[in-house]
Amino acid sequence: MSWSPYFSLTILFVVALGFGLAPLALAQLWAKTFSPAKPNAIKNAIYECGLESKGDAWVQFRSAYYLYAIIFLIFDVEAVFLLPFAVAFTGLTAGACVAMLIFALLLLEGLAWAWAKGVLTWE
Amino acid sequence: MAIDQELKIEMGKQGVFVTTIQELYNWGRRSSVWPMQFGLACCAIEMIATTMARYDLARFGAEVFRPSPRQADLMIVAGTVTKKMAPQVVRLYNQMAEPKYVIAMGACAISGGPFKQGYNVLKGIDRYMPVDVHIPGCPPRPEALIQAFMTLQKKIDSHHLTGEGRPRYLDPDAPGEFKVPEPGEHDLEPASNQGVWPVPVVIR
Amino acid sequence: MKTVEEIKAAIEAAVPGAKVEIVPNPGPSGEHSLLLGHEQAVEVARFLRDDPELALDYLSNVTGVDWLDKEVTEKVKVKRQVTKTVDGVEQTVEETVDETRKHVEPGYLEAVYHLFSMARKHGPVVLRLRTGNRTDQVEVPSLTMLWRAAEFQEREVFDLYGIVFKGHPDLRRILMWEGFKDHPMRKDYVEPDDYEYEPTAHDQVLKRAQAHQAQAAAMGQEGAGAGQ
Numbered sequence: 001m002s003w004s005p006y007f008s009l010t011i012l013f014v015v016a017l018g019f020g021l022a023p024l025a026l027a028q029l030w031a032k033t034f035s036p037a038k039p040n041a042i043k044n045a046i047y048e049c050g051l052e053s054k055g056d057a058w059v060q061f062r063s064a065y066y067l068y069a070i071i072f073l074i075f076d077v078e079a080v081f082l083l084p085f086a087v088a089f090t091g092l093t094a095g096a097c098v099a100m101l102i103f104a105l106l107l108l109e110g111l112a113w114a115w116a117k118g119v120l121t122w123e
Numbered sequence: 124m125a126i127d128q129e130l131k132i133e134m135g136k137q138g139v140f141v142t143t144i145q146e147l148y149n150w151g152r153r154s155s156v157w158p159m160q161f162g163l164a165c166c167a168i169e170m171i172a173t174t175m176a177r178y179d180l181a182r183f184g185a186e187v188f189r190p191s192p193r194q195a196d197l198m199i200v201a202g203t204v205t206k207k208m209a210p211q212v213v214r215l216y217n218q219m220a221e222p223k224y225v226i227a228m229g230a231c232a233i234s235g236g237p238f239k240q241g242y243n244v245l246k247g248i249d250r251y252m253p254v255d256v257h258i259p260g261c262p263p264r265p266e267a268l269i270q271a272f273m274t275l276q277k278k279i280d281s282h283h284l285t286g287e288g289r290p291r292y293l294d295p296d297a298p299g300e301f302k303v304p305e306p307g308e309h310d311l312e313p314a315s316n317q318g319v320w321p322v323p324v325v326i327r
Numbered sequence: 328m329k330t331v332e333e334i335k336a337a338i339e340a341a342v343p344g345a346k347v348e349i350v351p352n353p354g355p356s357g358e359h360s361l362l363l364g365h366e367q368a369v370e371v372a373r374f375l376r377d378d379p380e381l382a383l384d385y386l387s388n389v390t391g392v393d394w395l396d397k398e399v400t401e402k403v404k405v406k407r408q409v410t411k412t413v414d415g416v417e418q419t420v421e422e423t424v425d426e427t428r429k430h431v432e433p434g435y436l437e438a439v440y441h442l443f444s445m446a447r448k449h450g451p452v453v454l455r456l457r458t459g460n461r462t463d464q465v466e467v468p469s470l471t472m473l474w475r476a477a478e479f480q481e482r483e484v485f486d487l488y489g490i491v492f493k494g495h496p497d498l499r500r501i502l503m504w505e506g507f508k509d510h511p512m513r514k515d516y517v518e519p520d521d522y523e524y525e526p527t528a529h530d531q532v533l534k535r536a537q538a539h540q541a542q543a544a545a546m547g548q549e550g551a552g553a554g555q
Binding site: 034035036038039040041042043045047049050051052 | 148191192193210211212214215217218220221222284292293294295299300303
């Protein structure tokens with residue numbers, strides 16, 4: 001009888017699972033034995049820096065915020081790439097400069113597209 | 124069950140460590156007392172200094188100041204507790220998970236301090252919640268706060284898991300909720316929590 | 328800068344019907360103040376702010392003062408008719424007699440404004456507004472619409488002294504909580520008695536703690552050391 005080549009993996013999986021679950025089970029057992037649960041209304045209330053919370057915590061934000069965030073991200077990434085480019089500028093070949101130009105143009109195109117879509121106008 | 128203390132020390136010198144569950148548990152508790160991140164007045168500056176490099180509270184496993192009561196074990200009441208602030212402080216204490224400890228830091232937090240005769244300052248936070256360690260001083264130096272920490276650690280070390288002497292959080296019958304005072308027409312109502320703070324008798 | 332008398336004259340020229348009274352300050356600084364009547368107070372204050380010569384564009388602070396009822400004793404010479412027997416003849420003679428009279432000057436609350444000029448670098452000009460009494464006529468006009476700095480400070484004066492500023496946009500308590508009934512900076516304010524436990528009481532605290540200590544001692548004898 002020959003073992004399946006994956007059998008050792010199964011054993012490893014079981015051991016890994018036990019490694020994760022055993023401490024959790026121990027903690028649960030400890031809590032059951034020694035630490036009595038003491039829930040109360042104040043403890044279960046929403047944490048609001050000690051004040052009593054008023055209203056609902058689920059507030060809707062405008063989707064326009066996310067578009068702004070994404071556009072900000074574009075320029076953030078661009079800055080990250082432009083800085084080393086600028087530092088190493090004198091030692092670069094013409095091909096690298098063209099590549100960088102294309103990269104910047106691509107981002108600029110994204111901005112132009114967003115601008116044309118009217119994302120930048122806040123109403 | 125109980126091991127001879129001298130034998131235990133001797134074995135420790137030989138590289139053999141023996142312990143009990145209780146000791147292990149208390150060691151775990153006292154080595155990671157996470158304070159809650161809040162300060163009320165000038166004592167908070169000393170508390171911040173205590174966590175910085177010169178005094179380095181991290182040596183005691185208490186450098187992690189949590190900005191939420193759910194993750195904190197220790198409330199350092201650092202500063203003047205005004206009557207307007209007291210309900211919030213007590214509510215935050217209630218929202219902390221057990222086990223929880225309180226250090227009342229500075230003259231104001233333990234008695235009202237220089238504002239005792241004012242109309243707006245609570246005469247000691249121990250009127251509303253159980254305080255483990257009081258530190259006098261105005262403000263106490265960082266060394267005093269470290270001393271308070273060590274005192275608290277000693278207190279945690281002396282806790283029993285079972286029996287009469289066990290701490291509040293291990294006792295299913297002990298209260299887990301402390302009355303949050305309501306702002307009244309002339310003063311906080313009630314003016315003190317009699318369950319926590321029966322008026323102490325002054326012995327002369 | 329103009330003297331207080333000159334400012335008073337300028338106000339009276341600019342705002343017809345304005346009631347301005349100089350309250351002298353006998354101290355060495357001699358910072359005399361202007362007591363304004365309620366009706367024209369806002370116009371007068373606007374004039375003080377906008378007048379190019381005064382240009383008091385900066386309100387440094389607003390304070391409250393509580394003046395209690397004052398009993399004044401004064402000696403008055405009174406002439407009265409006295410019937411006397413002079414030389415066996417009954418005559419009516421006029422005689423001057425000293426008489427002591429007492430009367431109570433009613434107390435009032437006062438809001439004090441200190442004005443400076445940033446543009447012309449002078450000041451302070453001190454304005455006072457008085458309430459009718461300390462109980463039911465506690466209104467004075469608000470100057471918040473002229474100096475935004477007054478907003479929080481008038482709220483504070485309202486909170487601690489109970490002066491109601493008419494025309495204030497948001498007159499709520501600022502230091503004490505909503506639902507608090509007293510005004511703690513008034514001279515007749517009675518603070519809550521929570522001096523139950525004073526281990527090292529002295530002076531004022533000792534006086535306040537003594538009643539509690541007597542009570543605790545009586546309790547201790549009854550309960551034979553209960554609660555120790």
